[in-house]
Amino acid sequence: xxxxxxxxxxxxxxxxxxxxxxxxxxxxxxxxxxxxxxxxxxxxxxxxxxxxxxxxxxxxxxxxxxxxxxxxxxxxxxxxxxxxxxxxxxxxxxxxxxxxxxxxxxxxxxxxxxxxxxxxxxxxxxxxxxxxxxxxxxxxxxxxxxxxxxxxxxxxxxxxxxxxxxxxxxxxxxxxxxxxxxxxxxxxxxxxxxxxxxxxxxxxxxxxxxxxxxxxxxxxxxxxxxxxxxxxxxxxxxxxxxxxxxxxxxxxxxxxxxxxxxxxxxxxxxxxxxxxxxxxxxxxxxxxxxxxxxxxxxxxxxxxxxxxxxxxxxxxxxxxxxxxxxxxxxxxxxxxxxxxxxxxxxxxxxxxx
Amino acid sequence: xxxxxxxxxxxxxxxxxxxxxxxxxxxxxxxxxxxxxxxxxxxxxxxxxxxxxxxxxxxxxxxxxxxxxxxxxxxxxxxxxxxxxxxxxxxxxxxxxxxxxxxxxxxxxxxxxxxxxxxxxxxxxxxxxxxxxxxxxxxxxxxxxxxxxxxxxxxxxxxxxxxxxxxxxxxxxxxxxxxxxxxxxxxxxxxxxxxxxxxxxxxxxxxxxxxxxxxxxxxxxxxxxxxxxxxxxxxxxxxxxxxxxxxxxxxxxxxxxxxxxxxxxxxxxxxxxxxxxxxxxxxxxxxxxxxxxxxxxxxxxxxxxxxxxxxxxxxxxxxxxxxxxxxxxxxxxxxxxxxxxxxxxxxxxxxxxxxxxxxxxxxxxxxxxxxxxxxxxxxxxxxxxxxxxxxxxxxxx
Ligand SMILES: Cc1cc2nc3c(=O)[nH]c(=O)nc-3n(C[C@H](O)[C@H](O)[C@H](O)COP(=O)(O)OP(=O)(O)OC[C@H]3O[C@@H](n4cnc5c(N)ncnc54)[C@H](O)[C@@H]3O)c2cc1C
Numbered sequence: 001x002x003x004x005x006x007x008x009x010x011x012x013x014x015x016x017x018x019x020x021x022x023x024x025x026x027x028x029x030x031x032x033x034x035x036x037x038x039x040x041x042x043x044x045x046x047x048x049x050x051x052x053x054x055x056x057x058x059x060x061x062x063x064x065x066x067x068x069x070x071x072x073x074x075x076x077x078x079x080x081x082x083x084x085x086x087x088x089x090x091x092x093x094x095x096x097x098x099x100x101x102x103x104x105x106x107x108x109x110x111x112x113x114x115x116x117x118x119x120x121x122x123x124x125x126x127x128x129x130x131x132x133x134x135x136x137x138x139x140x141x142x143x144x145x146x147x148x149x150x151x152x153x154x155x156x157x158x159x160x161x162x163x164x165x166x167x168x169x170x171x172x173x174x175x176x177x178x179x180x181x182x183x184x185x186x187x188x189x190x191x192x193x194x195x196x197x198x199x200x201x202x203x204x205x206x207x208x209x210x211x212x213x214x215x216x217x218x219x220x221x222x223x224x225x226x227x228x229x230x231x232x233x234x235x236x237x238x239x240x241x242x243x244x245x246x247x248x249x250x251x252x253x254x255x256x257x258x259x260x261x262x263x264x265x266x267x268x269x270x271x272x273x274x275x276x277x278x279x280x281x282x283x284x285x286x287x288x289x290x291x292x293x294x295x296x297x298x299x300x301x302x303x304x305x306x307x308x309x310x311x312x313x314x315x316x317x318x319x320x321x322x323x324x325x326x327x328x329x330x331x332x333x334x335x336x337x338x339x340x341x342x343x344x345x346x347x348x349x350x351x352x353x
Numbered sequence: 354x355x356x357x358x359x360x361x362x363x364x365x366x367x368x369x370x371x372x373x374x375x376x377x378x379x380x381x382x383x384x385x386x387x388x389x390x391x392x393x394x395x396x397x398x399x400x401x402x403x404x405x406x407x408x409x410x411x412x413x414x415x416x417x418x419x420x421x422x423x424x425x426x427x428x429x430x431x432x433x434x435x436x437x438x439x440x441x442x443x444x445x446x447x448x449x450x451x452x453x454x455x456x457x458x459x460x461x462x463x464x465x466x467x468x469x470x471x472x473x474x475x476x477x478x479x480x481x482x483x484x485x486x487x488x489x490x491x492x493x494x495x496x497x498x499x500x501x502x503x504x505x506x507x508x509x510x511x512x513x514x515x516x517x518x519x520x521x522x523x524x525x526x527x528x529x530x531x532x533x534x535x536x537x538x539x540x541x542x543x544x545x546x547x548x549x550x551x552x553x554x555x556x557x558x559x560x561x562x563x564x565x566x567x568x569x570x571x572x573x574x575x576x577x578x579x580x581x582x583x584x585x586x587x588x589x590x591x592x593x594x595x596x597x598x599x600x601x602x603x604x605x606x607x608x609x610x611x612x613x614x615x616x617x618x619x620x621x622x623x624x625x626x627x628x629x630x631x632x633x634x635x636x637x638x639x640x641x642x643x644x645x646x647x648x649x650x651x652x653x654x655x656x657x658x659x660x661x662x663x664x665x666x667x668x669x670x671x672x673x674x675x676x677x678x679x680x681x682x683x684x685x686x687x688x689x690x691x692x693x694x695x696x697x698x699x700x701x702x703x704x705x706x707x708x709x710x711x712x713x714x715x716x717x718x719x720x721x722x723x724x725x726x727x728x729x730x731x732x733x734x735x736x737x738x739x740x741x742x743x744x745x746x747x748x749x750x
Pocket of ligand 1: 251476477478479480482484485486487509510511512513562717718719721722723724725726727728731
């Protein structure tokens with residue numbers, strides 16, 4: 001029995017973190033937030049094998065598992081790094097592979113030459129004005145907050161949990177940038193007018209497996225982002241002095257830090273378990289994915305607020321950049337189902353509704 | 354990542370299951386300490402290695418080699434079958450492990466066997482009116498007079514002192530030493546002349562803890578564990594055994610399942626509580642927290658089996674998180690039952706034998722006892738996160 005990361009996984013974690021320390025520094029994040037590009041960063045991650053993480057070796061990937069992907073997601077969250085990881089390296093390959101392992105797009109995803117985004121909201125929590133209607137291979141309507149803005153194609157889900165692929169250049173598709181509070185990732189509105197869409201899968205199980213792994217990645221991203229904020233808060237509390245003593249010697253501050261650690265530490269095991277369940281424990285996978293997404297969202301919100309408070313006015317400034325992580329936790333919370341919605345799903349999965 | 358225990362362990366699990374199938378019926382429910390059912394069950398469990406499993410045979414245990422997974426499987430199977438897992442209490446869970454670590458041969462021979470058999474009941478005499486969280490400032494004194502210690506002072510919050518045969522007690526033996534180095538760990542009989550036990554009624558209405566007064570209590574010199582002045586270190590070893598046993602996530606899971614059942618049967622306005630979206634969401638929030646603590650517990654178990662795995666912080670937060678979670682869980686049952694949730698004792702509307710109210714209060718006691726939640730946060734921040742220690746203020750003369 002071994003519940004934890006293997007040696008190879010620790011190595012993967014170190015490699016990705018080291019790469020991101022160099023290439024996704026706070027300055028790099030700022031550049032991206034100010035309108036910069038993420039292509040070079042994604043290219044670098046592709047060279048580390050990140051784009052092909054979940055893709056079979058036959059299709060040019062490295063055939064690792066959801067836990068490996070969660071390790072990468074955590075590192076990306078720790079650095080608030082931009083990039084199409086969630087769609088292109090996780091959700092799209094998961095769906096395509098489940099539907100048809102011989103799909104040639106898989107090789108393009110693995111090599112990083114194609115980016116596939118995701119437009120799932122209309123299947124999870126459709127908002128007013130949005131809708132996806134597909135008939136006779138044509139798609140009409142609108143997807144909100146699709147991710148990401150640079151994708152070459154989108155994996156679109158409709159209310160029947162069918163998945164379609166639509167090229168970003170398809171006639172009848174228009175794409176508009178939607179500014180959100182989280183400037184480390186860019187979302188778009190997709191408007192479809194008789195655009196051509198290819199059916200990927202009409203099997204709800206493909207949809208749910210894709211959704212679940214996406215949710216686990218968001219939870220892992222929050223784990224990393226919140227851990228970073230806690231680390232920054234603890235470091236600041238040791239160094240900042242008031243009343244002739246480090247603020248970290250005041251119990252109010254110490255207890256804020258302890259409370260963050262106490263809530264966050266079990267989240268690590270939770271993300272590990274949920275990722276492991278995705279591959280190995282099908283009976284538990286759906287429930288743990290929903291709960292992990294919801295629970296990490298709650299803890300992430302608490303840590304984001306509390307770590308900011310530990311920094312006093314400095315936490316509120318742009319100068320320190322802490323707000324990038326604050327907002328990252330905030331958007332992870334809403335993406336692919338907010339906590340209330342995912343908990344309702346968790347209840348349904350157990351037959352409690 | 355490998356969650357399986359392996360085939361040899363599955364075989365062991367089957368052995369445990371057949372024992373349960375054959376003998377489970379004899380498991381006593383709510384048996385009083387020292388009752389014949391409880392003692393017989395305990396005896397059978399020890400003989401079969403289901404409790405006191407790793408305690409050497411010569412001290413009355415089963416004599417099994419320590420194996421975390423065997424212990425885990427036994428705990429899981431007994432919990433699943435809702436069987437009494439054997440006697441607990443401060444003697445068995447705290448004193449016995451301590452004696453095994455630092456006791457003399459004579460002490461081990463004298464105390465361990467009757468304690469694990471349930472024939473010798475202990476209480477823990479640490480806290481004093483003036484020394485709670487700041488336990489090291491305790492003042493109960495023990496002065497050596499020939500071959501005997503003479504003890505004077507007072508303890509408080511001493512659980513089960515009214516029933517105990519013996520006490521393990523912290524006393525100040527070196528008044529001139531720094532406060533942590535002047536403490537010794539003594540064992541003595543509660544029937545010794547000069548001991549007075551006065552029950553204290555707690556918020557549940559029962560008198561589970563007591564004040565204990567010592568007036569010239571004479572105790573044989575050799576009834577000290579470890580050396581003079583080493584009591585603080587011994588006590589800390591005991592406390593770590595205590596904290597390990599609090600906030601058990603498997604027990605919490607059983608209570609969560611009981612809460613789900615309650616919500617399926619209880620109604621408000623004719624609707625099942627589980628069908629009430631707000632209550633259901635609160636339930637799901639708790640289920641998420643319970644899950645996180647269960648997986649945290651798996652990680653801790655794994656770190657004990659795989660020494661290169663670090664789970665220090667994961668362990669440090671268990672008492673804080675586990676007791677608060679359990680208190681919230683019990684409290685939720687009361688909330689969703691409204692006034693019915695207030696029913697207690699002989700009220701005919703009382704549900705589940707009053708256990709929700711009882712456990713709600715009991716876990717508040719555990720939040721306070723054994724190092725309060727605030728003290729846990731001090732420990733997490735200072736030892737876990739390496740934040741600066743509190744500035745020390747010396748007592749003015
Ligand atoms: C149900 C129950 C059973 C018990 N059983 C036993 C037993 O069998 N044997 C035994 O010896 N003791 C027992 N205790 C005592 C228990 O260990 C103490 O109550 C506990 O250590 C707290 O001490 P205190 O009650 O003196 O509170 P205090 O130490 O006076 O604490 C009061 C408040 O001040 C806070 N506080 C104190 N110091 C600090 C600090 N440094 N930083 C921040 N906050 C602080 C506390 O967190 C608490 O909120 C039991 C207690 C309970 C509730």
